[in-house]
Amino acid sequence: MFKEQVQRLNRTTFKKTNFKAFFFFFIFALLIWLLIQFSKTYTKEISVPIQFTEIPKDKIVNKTKGTIKIRVTENGFGLAWLSIRNPKIISSLEDLSVTENNITFLTETQETEILSKLRVNFDKVHFITKKINIPFIQKETKKIPVVPIIDVSYAPGYNSDEKLEIQPDSIKISGAKKILDSIKFISTQKITLKEVSSNQNGKVKIDTAEYSNVTYYQNEIAYQLKAKKFTEGRLNIPIEILNAPEDATVSIFPKEVIVIYTVSLDSFEEVSKNDFLVICDFNDLSENQNFLIPKIKKKPSNVTATRLNINKVQFVLKR
Incomplete structure (x- = not known):
């Protein structure tokens, strides 16, 4: 009984030991094979996506994505790293050349930027795609x-x-x-x-x-x-009569009005009575109206607001 248990234990230990050894050598051989394969140089065609941004405001563009095909000569490690990184090119349409109907992306003028994104040497790359045309409609x-x-x-x-x-x-x-x-x-x-x-x-x-x-x-x-500090000023201005009847002498009362105006403190001393003109026009007289209405016809440009102290002028016609 004891002898059979010892034999069974030995057989089990032997099998486990053989499996572990086989697995170890298998993994080791696989790693060596992978190192050899990845150390070899390969030539492979890859497609790099490109995104077009900053569409010119005077153009309608429906195509904002494209693909650049590139032939790369590199060892397996470099190609694997390139696949893992999955680089993407961003290009502004504002910086590209424009023809009659297309905005054109030329790879030969963008090679430096593309290679910097790919992180590969120029002598290992051949650009299959020479240009990408992006159609537009002119606004x-x-x-x-x-x-x-x-x-x-x-x-x-x-x-x-x-x-x-x-x-x-x-x-x-x-x-x-x-x-x-x-x-x-x-x-x-x-x-x-x-x-x-x-x-x-x-x-x-x-x-x-x-x-x-x-x-x-x-x-x-x-x-x-x-904005400025403003103040109020007052000046007595004589009234000028317009379109009076030719066959009569006109007397008015009062002969002057007070013009009240608003002006900045900086310009207050510049304003004089000669800058204003107040009129009464007989052409504005309505039927059965026995007074004239004074109006400010002229004022200086630096005056922001004006008003008169009266709104009626009495008159007498002497023939």
Whole structure:
């Protein structure tokens, strides 16, 4: 009984020992074979994907992907590493040459960039694909003025004697000719500047919602607004009569009006009574109207607001 158990144990141990040895030598031989095979030099054709980006705004492009075929001479290790890395080329369409109907990707002008992505030497590579043509449809382009939608309210005592400035004052758009012909201007998004008491500057986006089917070369503009301290001035200005009846002498009362105006402190001393003209025109007289209405006909450009202290002038005709 004891003898049979010893024999059975010896047979089992022997079998396990043989299997382990066989497996070890098999793996070792496989590794040697792989090393030999990977050390050999192979020539293989590979396809490298390319992605085209930055489509020109004045063109419609439907093809944004392509493939470059390359013949590579390399050892097995290099080819295996190339397959694992699976490199991808990114190319900007803005940088490529343009013909009448195609944007052309030329491999000979892009070889350095491609090889740097592949990480292989130039003398080991032959480019099968010489060029890739990317068809496009040319859009119409047009330059249109920008209208800023900027609401400004000033703090008490402040105003501006200059227009709000925008830069640029027009932008370029592209799209179908029929649509472009219908667009006369483009607006900005609305912003509000409240209680302004100092110079303002910033950026505001173009309102692209109304014309979503066109391409905008610029999505925002810069604005600048100069704010100044303002004050109120008053001047007595004589009234000038226009179109009086030729067969009568006209007497008016009063002969002068007070012009109340708003001007910046910087320009206050520059304003004089000679800068204003107040008139009463008999051609504006309605039937049975026994008074004239004074109007400010001229004022200096640096004055932002004006009003008169009266709105009626009495007159008498003497024949």
